[in-house]
Amino acid sequence: MSTDHLTRNRPAGPLRHAASKVPEVTVYFWIIKVLTTGMGETASDFLAQRLGPVPAVGLGGTALVVALAGQFAARRYVAWMYWTAIVVVSVFGTMAADVLHVGIGVPYTLSTPFFMAALTAVLALWYRSEGTLSIHGIHTRRREAFYWAAVLATFALGTAAGDLTAALGLGYLGSAVLYAAAIAVPAVAHRWGGLNAVTAFWSAYVITRPLGASIADWMAVGHSRGGLNLGLGPVTLSWTVAILCFVGYLAASRKDVR
Template identity: 60%
Template sequence: MEHTGYDAAGPAGREGLADPGGRAAGRSRRQAGRGRRAAPALSKVPEATVLFWIAKVLTTGMGETLSDFLARVLSPVGAGVIGLGGLVLLLRAQVRAPRYNAWLYWGTVAMVSVFGTMAADVVHVVAGVPYLVSASVFAAGLVWVLTAWYRSEGTLSIHSIRTPRRERYYWTTVLVTFALGTAVGDLTAGTFGLGYLPSGVMFAVLIAVPAVGALLGLNRVAAFWTAYVLTRPLGASFADWAGASTHHHGLGWGTGPVSLVLILAIAGVVGLLAVRQRADALYAATATGPAGGEGGADGPADPSAAGAAEGRARHAAPEPPA
């Protein structure tokens, strides 16, 4: 049977039974290796913290400039082959992973960013489809995917990504948002004539709307996906402004150097996220015993239970269902 990466999080332990003498706890510890009741699997998507949004914006900008750089150096076809191959490899590894891993998750997001940019550019440059049309098609596609996801699963919350089907819906949605954001960013900067910097400023203002709306009572899932779509044209507009020539109202730094700087910045942020993930796991390991109780003198903490505690810590305030 193929491993799908959705193993049980660990032993659930025996809860809710009063045992002043501790006999049940002792029996549970002795039987820890002989059969454990499965706990719910953890979400494969990280919590939407400040570092999450910083990493997301950086990956959008990197995907824009790296896609342009590869297309110029290798040819659009060669760049497309590399982008598709990298996406398939990382996405397969992400789906097969047993739980959230910061480096793997954000590596997959980065490749989705690169390939999503290529997809939108191919539709416009090769097929000759205007950005207004492609943006409308991608927007309709996003609505269709989200609707199908909600009808199938009853939620769009990122904290519910615990099954292969939900993860497939999630990554399909992410890919469409990147293609949509690329088309919208090029539409405002090029077709509407705003330019890269004014477009970036406009999207920076727009992305504050769902953030404020969430504070005022807007559904948090709706606010999340609205902001998620807007991060794409936000990051891409500023990245294009930095990489474009001065003749095109950019800073003239070049897409190659800008891509390199953004990759290093992404690595730094993801490194911080990985350190936080490891610290959460260590903290949970010191507090969780081998049978779901307290650790310490009774024995070392169980890694699976620690993983479950880590998931509970990271998702202590889950989004309400959409």
């Protein structure tokens, strides 16, 4: 039987459509994910300082709608489109956490469990509805909506958690070390402790946010706050360039395509 015959008879329904829209989880996936978290943190703060909180949130919300509309409309995974959506979600997720703390005055000790409860609710509804939380099982619009809702919740939760540990005395560098150690836990538990792949993935995914944000904040903030004093703009730009390089490589090599 020829491969042409196999291709013609392969199901052309939603499974092929959705599976091709999600990148493979490789080392590049985790590197870019951490980079987007840090870039989103400093970009959000930079925009809020330059434009003001309200215009910055409005701009971030508009960009979020446009990016996700493009992602939902796509018929296959496109590296540039997918990671642009992740970057925009990162920026807006940071704004959501900052609005609660800075704009409304909710302390991190309350916003962190709030976003944790929101993420838990999204994942619980997803699992109850679909029977799986695997990113490779996203073959309907509803699962895709659950996926992006969970991604947004992880960014908001990670922002609040990272700022919480920094405010409790660890500082940004200490928080980065803490989360670097924490992200190894699900990897080790999956490799040698029998933790299932889906739980390990989402656990690590949540931790990438405070890890990347803590590193970026440490690089950007002044010496009085324990940072390198490189500035929000330069850190945002340098991390953006790194993201573009990695995504460009994946777009050309297709190493993250099943």
